[in-house]
Amino acid sequence: MLKITKTTETHLIELSPERIEAGAWINLVxxxxxxxxxxxxxxxAPQDFIRSAMDPEExxxxxxxxxxxxxxxxxxxxHESHDYEYDTIPLGIIITPDYFVTICQEYNDVIQNFSEARFRYFCxxxxxxxxxxxLYRSAMLFLKDLRQMTRRSDQIEQDLRQSMKNEELFQLLDLQKGLTYYSMSLRSNKVVVERLLRLCSNPQVSHIIKFREEDDDLLDDVRVEYDQAIEMAQIQTDVLAGMxxxxxxxxSNNLNIVMKFLASITIVLAIPTMVASFFGMNVPVPWTAHPMGFTIVCFIALIMTIAATWVLWKKRLF
Known part of the structure; x- marks a missing residue:
């Protein structure tokens, strides 16, 4: 989609490629x-400039x-079109003496924020x-997603405290992967902001990038927001790694507890099996002809089982 717009004093107008004017914004999505x-x-503009944002690995x-x-x-x-997957895509911005061009391979909230309803806030x-x-809007979106990641990790932690399921662990892995992408993108974007700061004072490009005094506060806000986002991403990465x-x-500890419990159950169940095996041999055994012989053997097995259970319980093996 190619859309050409230009702000006026009263609204945002849309232009056709045949009637494009200086000061127009060419947006390609x-x-x-x-x-x-x-x-x-x-x-x-050079061809590689126009097509650079089409490579997702740029x-x-x-x-x-x-x-x-x-x-x-x-x-x-x-996120709505990617099932809340946390990832980034390149956004190309080309500045010429007459036009402002943005190119992106996907719809994103950064560009959509500059709509006709908000034309008074940009020119x-x-x-x-x-x-x-x-740049400021992108930093704000990064911060918004990082706060959302924090809430999701807290919810996943509560779910994991109640039941250890692979689903929650996979969600944590997805969050960790998303934080890695965000951290890399934030640091590389911060380098771009720092270089822009140097370019603004370069007289060789002053005819393209015209830095006004009122832009100084906005650029400082951009730097502050990116610093805050980088710090927040690093903190959240450390928290997730520790979690x-x-x-x-x-x-691992729960697995050891389960194995210990199963081993104790096996020992307890082995005692009546062992007694029954002894008295089931094809040799003379006590109480063979006794009318209460079976009851006596069962009572002995029960007493030994209770004794073994008590010993294991005292040793905290149950």
């Missing part, structure tokens, strides 16, 4: 090959070529500020 070619034609970075700047970051995926022709707002180790020990 799940673009086709024809839409990518159309974006190349309209912006004059890492966050900044590239500069002539009058075009590529800012590639990783953003959280839309498509203020490309540098819009870039910082997208996994603790529950692995608990599971």
């Amino acid at each position: 799940r673009p086709t090959a024809d839409e990518l070619s159309e974006a190349e034609r309209m912006t004059g 890492s966050s970075r900044i590239e500069i070529e002539e009058n075009h700047i590529l800012v590639l970051i990783n953003v959280p995926i839309d 498509t022709f203020k490309r540098t500020r819009l870039l910082f707002q997208i 996994m180790d603790a529950f692995a020990s608990v599971i």
